[in-house]
Amino acid sequence: MMLRRSATCHATKRTAFTHRRVVPRSRIVVVAAARDDVLLRSLSGSAEVSVLVMDGTKLVAEAQRRHKLAPTATAALGRALLGALLMGSFRKEDEQVQITFQGDGPAGSILAIADTRGNVKGKINNPAADPPLRPDGKLNVGAAVGKGVLAVVRSHPLEPQPYTGMVPIVSGEVAEDLANYLVDSEQTNSALGLGVSLDRDCNVKSAGGWLVQILPFCSEETLVQLESNLSSMPTITTLLNEGCSAQDITERILEGLGVLPEGQAITPRYGPCEEAALKKRMIRAVAALGKQEVADIIQQEGKLEVTCDLCQQTYQFTQQEVDNYIDGVDANVEETAVQA
CATH class of the missing domain: 3.90.1280.10 (HSP33 redox switch-like)
Known part of the structure; x- marks a missing residue:
């Protein structure tokens, strides 16, 4: 992964269905399920890098329950919800971000709407979308989404009209597409990771994501260290399944760069509508x-x-x-x- 001020954003590996030992069902222990969801925003020690890390396991589980989602549809909508939250939180008050994947895959269109306070809701046209697994045995979100257009709309009550950006869907894996949008339409040098992991019963075991954004005047030394950290880091679901907290993952991303103590945290939730x-x-x-x-x-x-x-x-x-x-x-x- 290359992180440069003029470089294209890259998405890290997005694991939807993690590898696990085959153990008796009675012995399966879900570590992340006992934790509350959190979205944490932190700055590196030199204030050159902004990092958002989210554990949204309960949020995605609620979306799965409300929409009665098949496994691949859970991963697809779950990633979209998490991505919208990462892109929409900690911005101007009352701002909203809406992302829409309009692909030609069996999932149909996927919509997620998030506000700056950590509320998100969405839908998928075909909740039963569940194409065959990829050759590596993982859920095939890319096939479920297909090719088409990704549209992102940012709106605020005080703005005369919303800002809308549209890019082609690159892979359908969601994180890579959102990262491509950030650099192509918003000229934001970022790295983005998303993941939804299911257990043997196809319930949400862990779900989360992170968004790294390079701030102005970031040094070359910081970029090199950050690139090394991200390249060697396991997937977000692997870390959550191991019991890592959002703070732990933030420190892993910013290893060698330090973390300023005054981080901000909010509790993300699947809205219901008012x-x-x-x-x-x-x-x-x-x-x-x-x-x-x-x-x-x-x-x-x-x-x-x-x-x-x-x-x-x-x-x-x-x-x-x-x-x-x-x-x-x-x-x-x-x-x-x-x-x-």
Whole structure:
């Protein structure tokens, strides 16, 4: 791996399904599952390198549960969620980043939306996507994603319009594609590693990632040491499975460079969407069908349910709720017209 101020970003190995000894199922111990998720931001001792390291095991496990994901779909969406968090956290308040993989593989499009406070949510068009394993026996995320376009949108309420960057999907393995985007569209000299590891029962054993960014005036000596550290470092899932913390992994990345003590930490989480705002959007969409269409659905189905694509939360609405909403909108329109 080469890290140079003018060089292309490189992604490290992204292991989705780690090698392990075959042991009796009753003896399997998941070390990382007992830890809380954390996203840690640190600076090297000379403030020349910024490092974000995340343990997002519980977050990806929740995404797997909510979306009922197959193994390869878990790895694909999990990496996208982790990558969005690394790219979106510790930025301007209320900023959001949205990444979309629009590939031609069986997974279909993959979407992840993260904010600067560590909240993330997303979806994959085909939760059952699970192509055959790669020749090395690992989950074939690249085949699930396929070729196509990666789009990244950064938005902020105070900005007149969002910034959008688009690049071709390089490998479909997610980390390499996001690293390629950072250098191609944002001219950020970075290295990025992502990983999702599953156990024998296809549950999430560990999931995490790291993002290394070279800051201005970084010395050549620092770049050489950092390159050596990253080239010899095991995958993020290997380190998490061994019980390493985010602080341990940060120190491993910055070995020989020192770590400033005033690091910042947040707890990443799989959002659910805000219930009040979500229900308001849902009933607005339902009301657009009209009273008669809603009545027909309730008569045929016995109920009217709406499910959010991102958090998979389902809510039921009665005919009366919809009618009241429509009548309230009509009354507001009439009142506005009279005042005008």
